Amino acid sequence: MARVSTYVGIDVACAKGKRLPLCFVTYQGDQLVPLRIPVELRNRVPRGLGNAEIKSEHPFRRTADELADALLDIAGECGWSIQCVAIDAPAAHPEDGSRTCERALSKAGISCFYTPNRAQWLGVIDECRRYLNAGKPLSGMPNANRVWMLYGFEIFRALRASGLTVIETYPQAIVRCLLGDDCPSKLTKEGLAMQLGAVARATCWDPRLLEDALVRACAGQRHDRLDAFMAASVAALEPGRRTVYGKVDSDDDAIWVPKKIP
Numbered sequence: 001m002a003r004v005s006t007y008v009g010i011d012v013a014c015a016k017g018k019r020l021p022l023c024f025v026t027y028q029g030d031q032l033v034p035l036r037i038p039v040e041l042r043n044r045v046p047r048g049l050g051n052a053e054i055k056s057e058h059p060f061r062r063t064a065d066e067l068a069d070a071l072l073d074i075a076g077e078c079g080w081s082i083q084c085v086a087i088d089a090p091a092a093h094p095e096d097g098s099r100t101c102e103r104a105l106s107k108a109g110i111s112c113f114y115t116p117n118r119a120q121w122l123g124v125i126d127e128c129r130r131y132l133n134a135g136k137p138l139s140g141m142p143n144a145n146r147v148w149m150l151y152g153f154e155i156f157r158a159l160r161a162s163g164l165t166v167i168e169t170y171p172q173a174i175v176r177c178l179l180g181d182d183c184p185s186k187l188t189k190e191g192l193a194m195q196l197g198a199v200a201r202a203t204c205w206d207p208r209l210l211e212d213a214l215v216r217a218c219a220g221q222r223h224d225r226l227d228a229f230m231a232a233s234v235a236a237l238e239p240g241r242r243t244v245y246g247k248v249d250s251d252d253d254a255i256w257v258p259k260k261i262p
Helices: 051-055 063-076 100-107 120-135 148-159 171-179 189-201 207-217 222-235
Strands: 004-011 024-029 031-034 080-088 164-168 242-246 254-258
Touching: 004 222, 024 063, 024 207, 024 222, 031 080, 031 207, 031 222, 051 120, 051 148, 051 207, 063 080, 063 148, 080 148, 080 222, 100 254, 148 164, 171 222, 171 254, 189 207, 189 222, 207 222, 207 242, 222 254
Parallel strands: 004 080, 080 164
Antiparallel strands: 004 024, 024 031, 242 254
């Protein structure tokens, strides 16, 4: 029996004990449908280790390898064939300077966290480790809002090593393509409703029905589930229906989003 072509979106998060927002999808006609993962398989997806993982010699490496194994197990046991994975996280740090794709986002008026380069990361990791080794509280750790990027780097590495096609995307840039400049924050009730509506229209859903489907298919809060589905929707696009911020020929310096509808 032929396997069902599926696509995966991942909204990277590493909070202690948090279930990773990830979403398998497939096309049913023109509609992009989130797929429910059986509980016993969903439980194979590793939960977040928290920011204290930065003390490890190779932060998040083992967890990312476990995630790659889990995705392949889920696909294999469900009869799915993963065609592409899109991840809401930086693919890699720049060797020096800053990433072209992030500069392109800024030029377009889309805010983002800039990814530290190699030397900056060494400083970030050293500062965090010295802070924690001094017995200070995790809640006050410097650079806490960047540690999740390290998990993202490892996920890209692990999935690619498993033979999967993996691209980077960014929900805020996706929403800009769908709504233009009128894209309020998803953290507000109005903004989340507008973003859900735009994504639903683009994937042939009624917004309420899409939200119900995401509850069954994806872990996380409402905005986490939507971000994972948005990422999956970019993975599911044919290459000719995507456009890029950054370098079109780079695996690590390209943020892919839908082409704007004329």
